[in-house]
Amino acid sequence: MTYGxxxxxxxxxxxRNLTRRSVTAHYPDVQPDLPPRSRGVIALQEENxxxxxxxxxxxxxxxxxxxxxxxxxxxxxxxGRDRSQxxxxxxxxxxxxxxxxSICIEVCPFDALHWxxxxxxxxxxxxxLTHDMNRLREWMWTVPAPQALDPGAEPAKELxxxxxxxxxxxxx
Amino acid sequence: xxxxxxxxxxxxxxxxxxxxxxxxxxxxxxKAMAHMQSRVGPMKAGGFHGWAQLVADGVKFVxxxxxVPTAADRKVFELAPAVALVPYLLAMLAIPLGPxxxxxxLIGQDLDLGLFFVLAAMSVGVLGTLMGGLGSGNKYSYIGxxxxxxxxxxYELPMVLAAASVAMAAGTLSLVGIANEWExxxxxxxxxxxxxxxxxxxxxxxxxxxxxxxxxxxxVMGPLTEYGGMRFAMFLLAEYAGIxxxxxxxxxxYLGGWAGPFSDDIGWLWTLVKxxxxxxxxxxxxxxxxxxxxxxxNSLAWKVLVPVALAQITLTTVLVVA
Ligand code: SF4
Ligand code: SF4
Numbered sequence: 001m002t003y004g005x006x007x008x009x010x011x012x013x014x015x016r017n018l019t020r021r022s023v024t025a026h027y028p029d030v031q032p033d034l035p036p037r038s039r040g041v042i043a044l045q046e047e048n049x050x051x052x053x054x055x056x057x058x059x060x061x062x063x064x065x066x067x068x069x070x071x072x073x074x075x076x077x078x079x080g081r082d083r084s085q086x087x088x089x090x091x092x093x094x095x096x097x098x099x100x101x102s103i104c105i106e107v108c109p110f111d112a113l114h115w116x117x118x119x120x121x122x123x124x125x126x127x128x129l130t131h132d133m134n135r136l137r138e139w140m141w142t143v144p145a146p147q148a149l150d151p152g153a154e155p156a157k158e159l160x161x162x163x164x165x166x167x168x169x170x171x172x
Numbered sequence: 173x174x175x176x177x178x179x180x181x182x183x184x185x186x187x188x189x190x191x192x193x194x195x196x197x198x199x200x201x202x203k204a205m206a207h208m209q210s211r212v213g214p215m216k217a218g219g220f221h222g223w224a225q226l227v228a229d230g231v232k233f234v235x236x237x238x239x240v241p242t243a244a245d246r247k248v249f250e251l252a253p254a255v256a257l258v259p260y261l262l263a264m265l266a267i268p269l270g271p272x273x274x275x276x277x278l279i280g281q282d283l284d285l286g287l288f289f290v291l292a293a294m295s296v297g298v299l300g301t302l303m304g305g306l307g308s309g310n311k312y313s314y315i316g317x318x319x320x321x322x323x324x325x326x327y328e329l330p331m332v333l334a335a336a337s338v339a340m341a342a343g344t345l346s347l348v349g350i351a352n353e354w355e356x357x358x359x360x361x362x363x364x365x366x367x368x369x370x371x372x373x374x375x376x377x378x379x380x381x382x383x384x385x386x387x388x389x390x391x392v393m394g395p396l397t398e399y400g401g402m403r404f405a406m407f408l409l410a411e412y413a414g415i416x417x418x419x420x421x422x423x424x425x426y427l428g429g430w431a432g433p434f435s436d437d438i439g440w441l442w443t444l445v446k447x448x449x450x451x452x453x454x455x456x457x458x459x460x461x462x463x464x465x466x467x468x469x470n471s472l473a474w475k476v477l478v479p480v481a482l483a484q485i486t487l488t489t490v491l492v493v494a
Contacts, residue, residue, distance in 0.1 A: 010460035014208040024212045 036147035039100045040119040042093055043139035048112035051086040055104035055113060063097035064104060065090055091133035096126045116142045190261050193447075194412030195226050197419075200448070201412075201455045202226075208459040229405075236401030243309030244398060252307060253399070253406035256300025260413035263293035267420045268348045270430025270439030279348065286347035287339055290421060291332060297414060298324045298376055301385070304407070305395030316394020319385035319466060323375055326473035331372035333481035334365040337488040338425045351429030358426070361491060365484040366426040368477050370453070373418040375469065377411060379454060381461035384469050419450035 025032055034040075051068035067090035073083045105113040116139045123129050149156070202225060206213030218224025240246055266286045268279040283289050298320065305317020339345050341362065342353035375382035385394045396407055423429055423446040430439030464472065 007461070011456065014456060014460045017210045018204065018208045020210070022207055022212045023210045026212075026215075 034117050034119075036150070037115065038117040038119075039102060039115050040117040041095070041115075041121060041139050042098070042105065042136065043114045043116040043143050044091055044133055044136035045112045045114065045140050046088060046091070046133055046137045048110045049088055049091065050110055050112075051088055052109065054107050054109065058103050058107045060101060060103060061097045061099055063094040065092040065094070088133060091136065092130050093136065094130040095121070096129040114140065114143045116140070117144065118142045186265050187261070190264050190413060193416045194409055196448075197415050197451045197455075198226050198408075198412045199223065200451065201458075204452065204455050205459050208456070233401055233405035238401045238403065239398075241309055241398050245307040245309065248303050248307030249309075249398070250403075252300050252304035252395075253403040253410070254300070255303055256297055256410040257406045257413065259293040259297040259300075260410060260417050263290045263297075263417045264413070264420075266290050266293075266347065267417070267424060268351060268429065268443075270351075270443045271436050272440050282346065282348050285345050287335055287345045287350065287425075290347070290417070291335060294373075294376060294414070294417060294421075295324065295328060297410060298378075300410065301378065301395045301407070304399065305385070308395065308398040310397050312391045312393075313395050313397045316385045316387070316391045316397070319391075319469075320378065320395060322466070323378065323382065323385060323469060323473075326470050327372040327375040327477070330368050330473060330477035330481040331376065333478070333485055334369040334372065335421075335425060337365045337481070337485045338362060340485070340492055341488050343492075347424050347429075351424045351431070354428040354431060356428070356431075358428075361487070362426055362484070364480050365488075366422065368481045368484065369426065370418075370422055370450075372473070372477055373422070374454060374457060375473070377414040377418060379411070379415070380458040381463050382469055383463055384466045387463060415451050415454050416447065419447045419454065422450050423447050 051066060053066055056062075056064040056066045066088070068086045068088050070084045071087050073085055075082050102115070105115060118139055121129075121131070154160075202213045203221070214222030214225035216222055217228040240249055266279070266283050266289050268282065302317050302320045302324070305313045305320055308314070338350060338358075341358065342350040344350060344353065378385050385391070386396065387394060391397070396404060399407060420443070423443055427446050427450075429446075430442045432439070432442035
């Protein structure tokens with residue numbers, strides 16, 4: 001009795017779907033329920049950035065443009081040495097190239113880059129997808145506090161590395 | 173004078189039904205199909221669950237330019253949508269809706285040869301698609317047109333045979349007569365005929381899963397490839413009008429038409445409910461089943477439907493004579 005079974009299955013599947021709630025998300029009437037650590041847009045904490053260029057060099061798609069100049073901070077004490085500091089002139093991310101790989105954020109040693117869950121920044125023209133540091137700074141306000149790990153997730157790499165180090169020290 | 177007014181009224185009523193029912197079925201298709209695929213379908217047009225989607229579509233179609241390809245056979249090409257649409261309007265004229273609060277039967281015109289008339293009209297409707305296919309001057313349309321022709325030939329026979337079996341059982345060709353003669357046990361005795369009639373009707377309307385002539389993935393809508401704007405809208409309307417006619421015929425022939433509690437008063441409602449239920453089946457078949465290949469389409473007709481229809485006729489003959 002396999003003949004005609006597929007016909008019945010087709011009806012059964014469609015009927016089941018008909019009687020259940022649809023899975024459609026009603027954006028923009030209803031805002032989406034984003035999972036933790038959603039990669040919406042990259043925000044820049046400009047004050048933290050030292051223009052070290054690590055992110056720009058690691059970015060696989062070469063979509064970060066950084067320009068900076070040096071400024072001298074005069075010595076605060078008599079006979080002291082002047083210090084120099086990098087000041088950002090340009091920090092652009094071209095979102096028409098970015099592939100949201102998060103490498104720049106991982107690599108930044110000064111925690112200047114963060115993921116923000118904001119995703120609605122479509123533009124009418126592709127060149128307008130290059131956002132400058134002012135815009136990236138504004139997105140900083142939308143970065144959520146670190147979110148808890150999912151149940152059953154493996155612990156953060158930093159944590160496990162630290163624990164391993166502690167254990168090794170204890171063993172000595 | 174009274175006769176003229178009466179005739180006018182009937183015409184207006186039939187045209188109104190013709191304009192409204194296909195839209196209702198179309199909207200039902202939008203929504204039912206969406207939910208069967210776990211979607212919601214149109215939600216915006218008109219506000220409440222997109223009820224005005226088809227009106228909006230219609231407005232859009234009206235605004236479109238009407239193009240005739242240079243390679244097309246102009247007259248045939250331009251006439252085809254009308255040939256596809258008008259027969260269903262005529263068919264609706266002869267389909268009874270049932271008693272209306274004791275006011276006699278709601279019907280455009282009760283014909284002695286109603287069944288014959290309606291079946292003939294349905295076949296003429298298919299010719300419109302055939303004309304579109306052959307007149308477009310497009311190879312996809314041409315192949316589609318050929319498939320339409322093959323499908324029409326294959327499925328006409330089982331459909332007529334199945335309908336003949338009911339007519340024989342009722343002893344009349346009048347649709348009102350058949351529905352009046354209908355008895356509940358026909359549901360069992362005429363079941364194979366009903367299935368054959370329904371399936372053949374689907375095939376004749378080129379509804380999925382029998383849409384090999386349209387086959388958007390291989391033939392780019394076949395006979396309809398070159399059509400746009402109002403003409404395309406007429407083909408679409410013809411498709412849904414066809415569903416209504418098929419559902420109404422199935423109801424009247426096999427489901428007893430207006431048979432049901434209080435049928436003297438609300439018989440017409442029973443007919444409508446049954447028509448909608450059958451239309452839902454048409455939609456359901458579209459969602460649930462993939463398209464049949466061209467050879468499968470024809471072998472289904474000749475190897476399954478025709479023998480079943482013949483067996484049904486034999487059975488009915490035995491029952492009538494016995
Ligand atoms: S997420 Fe990846 S592609 Fe995008 S800017 Fe950072 S490193 Fe470049
Ligand atoms: S890696 Fe961090 S600190 Fe260095 S330039 Fe990029 S954002 Fe600035």
